[in-house]
Amino acid sequence: MIEDKNPLRTPVEQLGEFGLIDHITKSFEIQNTSTVKAIGDDAAVVKFENHTVVTTDMLVEGIHFDLSYVPLKHLGYKSIMVNLSDVYAMNAVATQVTVSIAISNRFPVEAVEELYEGIQLACSNYGVDLIGGDTTASTSGLIISVTALGEQVKDKIVYRSGAKDTDLLVVSGDVGAAYMGLQILEREKAVFKANPNSQPDIEAYSYLIERQLKPEARRDIPKLLEELDVQPTSMIDVSDGLSSEIIHLCKQSGVGMKLYEDKLPLDPTVISSCEEFNLDSTTVALSGGEDYELLFTIKQEDFPKIKANPSLSIIGHVLPQSDGIHLVTRGGEQIAIKAMGWNSFEN
Template identity: 45%
Template structure:
């Protein structure tokens, strides 16, 4: 991506030199993006009749990621994926990102190039252009803020509000994997810190480690929904955990949800690792974050189409608000869904 491949202090390049480097590496590809990096603002031409969707997310070292086991290329990739996922959660299509990076002096030019190489891979994968951003120093650590811009027809937009009593509650892919991947990486980090001569034991856990370090956004499911003329009545992406996101849909839509434990899609590797850690796999599935799967409601008339989709699982349904948000266990017991707080507060 970049020509320079040595250990280079960023000060030797300067802010404008660095911006020029990024600008050269990210030519605009989409017709929506008219002006990108190098002006006071990016210029985007809205698609005829569509609304603009925009969201911003900040990722802080040692809060959202640990440089010890997060390659910067993966970090760059993940920050874009998490942002694109927000546009998916509105049933829209992302087309532009802006990235602000604040970095301490421990980060060399090559480190930032690696970060932006991950950004570029995600931009290519998800067909979005990098159209702007900001770079600044900070006394300690690394902070990456990503703003994503997308679009959707107004009648197609899926908000968090809009679920109706009787709607089916669906989730894409499988859940809890990113959380168990994180547990594994954290364990191996502790082992390494105590016994630096030992190699981390990540063998046979590619799936959950990948879920944590290299998640993907469900543009495929959004495309399928659109192609199938199915508009979710409400939708959210799973960044804080299924329980927390379900409660968001409940609050904004003014309904309650029943979730069936036996329906929760949990991968075998996630399940095994949870058992190994002494964690209830259902807890990992309900409260583990960062899977970036979609949680949505649809009218019951779409039952057959959804039931036959290999990557969508119907896990419950919406009901009157006066009923509680509950999980129905495999044994038929009811448990109230509990909101996950802000862990890093």
């Protein structure tokens, strides 16, 4: 499916670790005044005036991505997004990342360059500085480990634990599309395996595929909430699936929740592709994961400030813990929500 666009194959040994790092990082520019010293010493140096948030995520070939249909540039981009998403979920501003990669010897310098093109694009688009990392050999597949730093004044930081009874539950954007994008890609891979001359027809699914291959972290939401003068009471990013994240918020805030099926924001192509794949779109929305949207709670009094906003959907409300966590279906039934999100150990 992916053409070989890299006829050049320079072995990494030719540059060595330090040469490779110099080569791939020389075009990265520093954008933040909080970055004092980036790559090139035993450690990077940063200086924050406010509180610092720190998050880390690891992506493993064969578990989190399949290089047979994930372009390396997209993978680099996504590896930054999944980390920035966690910074924004603290209502903070992302400022720096470190990127460590383990690569097999069959990985030429040109492939590493493609990966870092995506990393650089992500850093540039999101105003984030690459300040460090590690580059090593791997006995098998590609591993990418990113740590992201961000900054926020103490009182603006939002934890998972602050939701209160009667708060409203809000999600940004729409959910389920990244999961359906993965289904499309897996199907095309199977078709291609059966018939390598087949031409994939994926134009109708471009939104779904983009959500899977090139997600965008919601940097705009903390800014929007500040403009609207709304301080969320709790927040989490939707990486493992909406139901799993709802359970995290409830558990850590000591509350229950009610979620309304008819309020779930679904893109029309999610609904049509679910029909095509014979999947229930609500299940996909609840359990799909990798949406990288922000899920948060706000005080009821803030409802007028957000109600007409096209980026935000009110999908439920907070209840006392004893009321449990339920989905109210279109038919008015109440179904207990269980975590059905993605677990890397079960795949």
